[in-house]
Amino acid sequence: MDPLITTATSRDARDRVARVAVLPVGSFEQHGDFLPLITDTVVACLIARRISAEYGLFLLPPVTLSCSHEHSDFAGTVSLSASTLAAVVSDAAESLRASGIDRLAIINGHGGN
Secondary structure (H helix, E strand, C coil), X not given: CCCCCCXXXXXXXXXXXXXXXXXXXXXXXXXXXXXXXXXXXXXXXXXXXXXXXXXXXXXXXXXXCECCHHHCCCCCCEECCHHHHHHHHHHHHHHHHHCCCCEEEEEECCCCC
């Protein structure tokens, strides 16, 4: 399993009884010729994993596509509108509230978000 994505089970989440979820938000865009397109997502995931482990929070899988319009001229960049990204985060927060988690920490790995 990819170490950047949570492997938590329903039992893990239930046993942790976290009141805060952590959502890494990255991007899929250019970072020059030698860094992967997913660089911002990797950074956000590593920070989110550390914070979640340190404080016993519920780690969510990353949002890997976000607002990268400023890099649209570079091969490989995929971008969402700001309203789509906001809707994804809002929907995730609403879903979490329905399951008893009323706070969401967003770890933003990309300045364009």
